[in-house]
Amino acid sequence: MNATIGTPQPLESVGLSAVPQALPLPPFLKTSLVVAQRRKHKWIATIAAIIAMFFIAIVIFHGYVAWMLAYPYVAPLASNPKEAIGIDYEEVIYPSHSGETTVSGWYLPAPAVDGSSDSKRTVVFSHGYGANREESWVPMYDLAKLLHDLSYNVLLFDYGYASKQYKAPATGGREESQQLLASVNYARSRGAEDIVVWGFSMGAGTALQTALVTDDIDAMILDSLFVPSSEALFDNLNQFVELPRFPSLPLIETMIPLWTGTDFGSIPAEEVVAHPYDMPIYIIHGTKDAKASYETAQAISANQKNAMSRSWIVEDGQHEMIFRKHPTEYIGRAAMFLSQVDSVIAAEHEGEPAVQVAAAE
Structure with missing residues (x-):
């Protein structure tokens, strides 16, 4: 039985492109994607800012605690x-x-x-x-x-x-x-x-x-x-305000020298x-x-x-x-x-x- 192999025809000849082309997005869809990306970036930036502010607040709070230890309130004579x-x-x-x-x-x-x-x-x-x-x-x-x-x-x-x-x-x-x-x-x-x-x-x-x-x-x-000592002072402090030993104790130990010029190790x-x-x-x-x-x-x-x-x-x-x-x-x-x-x-x-x-x- 004889088979006749036809000559392939160019795709262009049948009106199709050789490489598939993406259809252009409608303008409203392009705008939606841009808005979504911007929202995502804003959320990431907001969360990062909140986390940063939280850590800054922790540092400031413990700095204040260290300052209070260095300069306790004492009634006048x-x-x-x-x-x-x-x-x-x-x-x-x-x-x-x-x-x-x-x-x-x-x-x-x-x-x-x-x-x-x-x-x-x-x-x-x-x-x-x-x-x-x-x-x-x-x-x-x-x-x-x-x-x-x-x-x-x-x-x-x-x-x-x-x-x-x-x-x-x-x-x-x-x-x-x-x-x-x-x-x-x-x-x-x-x-x-x-x-x-x-x-x-x-x-x-x-x-x-x-x-x-x-x-x-x-x-x-x-x-x-x-x-x-650092432990004794922290235990006394906890009688007034309950703080977790970590990270409070290391933070206070680090900040005490800023106010007193000395550390617990001395x-x-x-x-x-x-x-x-x-x-x-x-x-x-x-x-x-x-x-x-x-x-x-x-x-x-x-x-x-x-x-x-x-x-x-x-x-x-x-x-x-x-x-x-x-x-x-x-x-x-x-x-x-x-x-x-x-x-x-x-x-x-x-x-x-x-x-x-x-x-x-």
Whole structure:
């Protein structure tokens, strides 16, 4: 059977194009596609802007939190020793030991004894974070009068973050320890031979930091001891505003140096807890302290080697409220400790062997 193969005809000859051509879009459809693409780009840009604003808001918020930690609100001084407890005082101003800040305070000379008003014993009060030298909830004036009646000179001063005239940021103890050291030196310049630092909360933690770099502190009483660290500060902050540990803690840690010039890594928290101090230390703490762990206070107390060092852990005691809740026992214990310290120091000054009194509870 024979097959005849025809010659292919060009497509053009039958009226068809060799390459298929797309049909042109109607004008209204072109406009719809352009509008849709523009809407898509606008949505992407809007979402990106919202995300960016969200992250900026987070950074700004944590920057504000860091600023509040550096510059806490502290009420102005409400009185003075003459008005509050009838004791004459002197306004004193001196530079911090570092020279970076200025310290202002009150010096209460001891009353005259046997015709002499030159007492060689001085107590330097170290107030807590968020308070000033008055620290009314302790109450500080009552303790100052007690010590004045016991023939102690008393020095009360403001840390930089509490000062209205010489404002400075809170640094977790870095510069505060320099302010306390300058206060100890001032007491020494006024003739003090025996210096006791009586600290509260972060002021107690600052006292321990200061005692790492000086031998001029003869004893310490530390009430509601708070050792600042990033974790401890964050836990306290969470009592006022609940924040997630991440990313809040890293952000705050990053921003704190912008306001204070220092970071948490410069605070010797671990050394403070582990260090066996030479001087006698009396630690007073409550088991219901919501701001400072009493376990930390116990750990510091356990590391002390001085025979007169001791601790009083008060069942159900709250932060800086122990004197107010147990005034008689508080005063009795503190006075006994000071008396024993005074006896040992007096013996050392007279060149006699110092017989240290074991802690009596």
